[in-house]
Amino acid sequence: MDENLKEIVLENSESIVKMWMIEVAKLKSENYTATISDDLFENTNREFVNVIFESIKDGGSTKSVELFSEKIINLGWPLSYITDGLQVFRRVTIEYILDTTEKVNSGSFSVILTSVDQWVEPIIRQLVNEYSGSWENIVSLQRVALQELSAPLIPVVEGITVMPLIGTIDTERAKLIMENLLDGVIRHNAEVVLIDITGVPVVDTMVAHHIIQAAEAVRLVGATCILSGIRPEIAQTIVNLGIDLEKFPTKSTLEKGFMSALEKTNRKISDLDAAKEFDIEKLLNSIKGV
Template sequence: MNPEYQDILLAHSNDIIHRWMNELEDSKLKEYKSTISDEMIEQVNREFVNMIFDKLKNDSSRESIEQFSERIVNLGWPLGYLTGGMQSFRSICIRTLIEKIDRHDPETFLQVMDDVNQWVDPIKNELIDAYSSNWSNIISLQKVALQELSAPLIPVMDGVTIMPLVGTIDTDRAKLIMENLLDGVIKNRADVVLIDITGVPVVDTMVAHHIIQAAEAVRLIGATCILVGIRPEIAQTIVNLGIDLDKFPTKSTLKRGFEKALEMTDRQVIKTNDHDDKVVDDIIQSIDKE
């Protein structure tokens, strides 16, 4: 940047900051004021403008830009806060320079615009790149977390595990269910796996096919699947579709499926007194809480 223009901007930095922060308060962050304090907004805005001026004075490292972008992503603020803020800052700097310099010919005006653009645009581009990178990292981590939660395998006792399924089952999720089932059966040395579809809203031909495939794969490595959570409407759908579920046991509830699993692993619940009548119920409730 032209040393003259740089000196003017630094000399009037307080005025530029004041005008810029007022514009920011009136624009992009209105929707956040109900959940974020004015002090927090002012603090972040101050960090924003200080970072820009640091870049002008000593060409601060990209690390500071990445840290600030990460902070914006973690706050959940939109990319528009950065792009709009930089655009507003650019306009204020241009107006300030035009007001303070003595020359007002078209050539000077164009030179001012070029110099400000050469200063602001690289910062804006670096901010957008850093924001996008941080956002992508968060999305990737969330996707991994959701995948882990979408097909959990819960060991409840030696030889017995449960996989509760909730939500729609598509091809990608069916693949994950298959992988988790096979890995979990081997890892936990399970003899019986209960697949609970109580939380699956629709069981159509594709969903039933995926479940049958999973059960067959588990059978091939020496374990047995019990399908539980067969609601009346699902039972009717399965019959109407002509889907064959004869190859593995089915139960209407997780409780009955668990009792069947105990029977298949040569266990039984023994009632010693009236207070122990809820043994199985307590076990099932503890599983549901998982």
């Protein structure tokens, strides 16, 4: 940037900031930041413009740009806030320089445009790159977290594990379900695996096929698979599609599925209150007998 123009901008930074703040506020309803409180919006704008001026003073302050882009992502603000703000800053700066310059010929006007562009363009590229890189990293981490939560295998009691499924099941998620099932059966030494589809909104041919494959894989490693959460509408769909689930026990609720799993592992649930009452009565009778 031309040193004379740079000096003009830095010496009159307060005036340029005021103009910029006014123009940026007009865009609040256009760049998806209309719901943000006025105080937060104004404070962030001031931080934004400080980052811009730091860049021109230092010839490009990478750290401040990086921190600001991360802040915008954490706030959930769109990329358009950054690009719109910098475009407004370019326009306001050029207008201010033109207004303060006594005589502007075609040559000096071209110099002003070129100089401001050479200053603003690197900031735009850096902010956009930092924003995009941080966003991709966050999305990648979220994808991994969602995958870990999309097919959890929960050991309930010894020999019995439960996999509650929620949401739609596509090919990628079905592969993850299969991997988690087989790994969990071996790791927890499970005898019975309950796959609960209460939270699966739609069971079509593809979903049923994936579930059958998973249940068959569990059977091949020596465990039994029980399918629970068969709602009436899902049962009707399965019948209409001609899907054969005869090889695998099915239950309407997770509770019934768990009871069936207990039976298969030679367990049962006893009424503790009744057992205590029986013991007390037996003790009283024995005392009376004495």
